[in-house]
Amino acid sequence: MHSSIKAAPDLSLLEPLVGKWHTEGQQHEGPLGPASPFVAVETYEWLDGGHFLIHRLEGRFGRQPAACVEILGKKDDGKLFAETFYNDGNTNSWTWAEVDHAIVLSGTWSKGAGQPHQIRLTLRFVEAGNTLEGKWEQSSDSDAWHTFMETRATKAQPLPNASVGA
Numbered sequence: 001m002h003s004s005i006k007a008a009p010d011l012s013l014l015e016p017l018v019g020k021w022h023t024e025g026q027q028h029e030g031p032l033g034p035a036s037p038f039v040a041v042e043t044y045e046w047l048d049g050g051h052f053l054i055h056r057l058e059g060r061f062g063r064q065p066a067a068c069v070e071i072l073g074k075k076d077d078g079k080l081f082a083e084t085f086y087n088d089g090n091t092n093s094w095t096w097a098e099v100d101h102a103i104v105l106s107g108t109w110s111k112g113a114g115q116p117h118q119i120r121l122t123l124r125f126v127e128a129g130n131t132l133e134g135k136w137e138q139s140s141d142s143d144a145w146h147t148f149m150e151t152r153a154t155k156a157q158p159l160p161n162a163s164v165g166a
Contacts, residue, residue: 014044019043023057024153025037025039025152026149028147034062040059040066053073069084080096081094102122102124106120120145
C-alpha cells in the first residue's frame with residue numbers, strides 16, 4: 001500500500017479511508033435480498049498522484065462471496081464520482097459528497113427485472129477515525145428511505161516500528 005501518497009487537495013475528505021479495514025454488518029430482509037450477515041476486508045489506497053482512490057472489497061453475504069473494486073475521484077467537470085465493478089459482472093456509478101461530517105454516496109441499483117432502487121450510503125468516522133459506520137438505505141420513490149444494511153469497519157493498525165531481537 002502506498003501510504004506516503006496524499007490526496008489531491010480537493011479529495012482530502014477521503015484521506016481517512018486509506019488503509020485496511022475489517023468490516024462486519026447485517027443486511028435486513030427486504031427488496032434487495034434476504035437477511036444475512038456481511039463480513040469483508042476492505043482496502044483503500046491512492047493511485048500515484050492522489051487523484052483517484054482505489055477501494056477493494058473481498059467478503060461474504062451469508063455464504064455468498066462478495067467482491068468489488070471501486071475508483072473514487074473527481075471528474076473534469078468537478079463532480080465527485082465513484083465507479084464500482086462487482087464480482088458478479090455488474091457495475092455501478094455513484095456520486096458522493098460531504099454531508100454533516102459524513103461521506104454520502106448516492107446511486108441506483110437494479111435487482112432483476114424490477115424497478116431500480118435509489119441507494120444511499122452514509123459513512124461516518126467514529127472513535128478517533130478508527131471505526132467507520134455505514135448505513136445503507138434504499139428508496140423506490142426518492143422520498144421515503146429505508147435502512148437495508150448497517151456496517152461497522154475497524155481500521156487495522158500498523159505494527160509498531162520495533163526491531164525484533166534487538
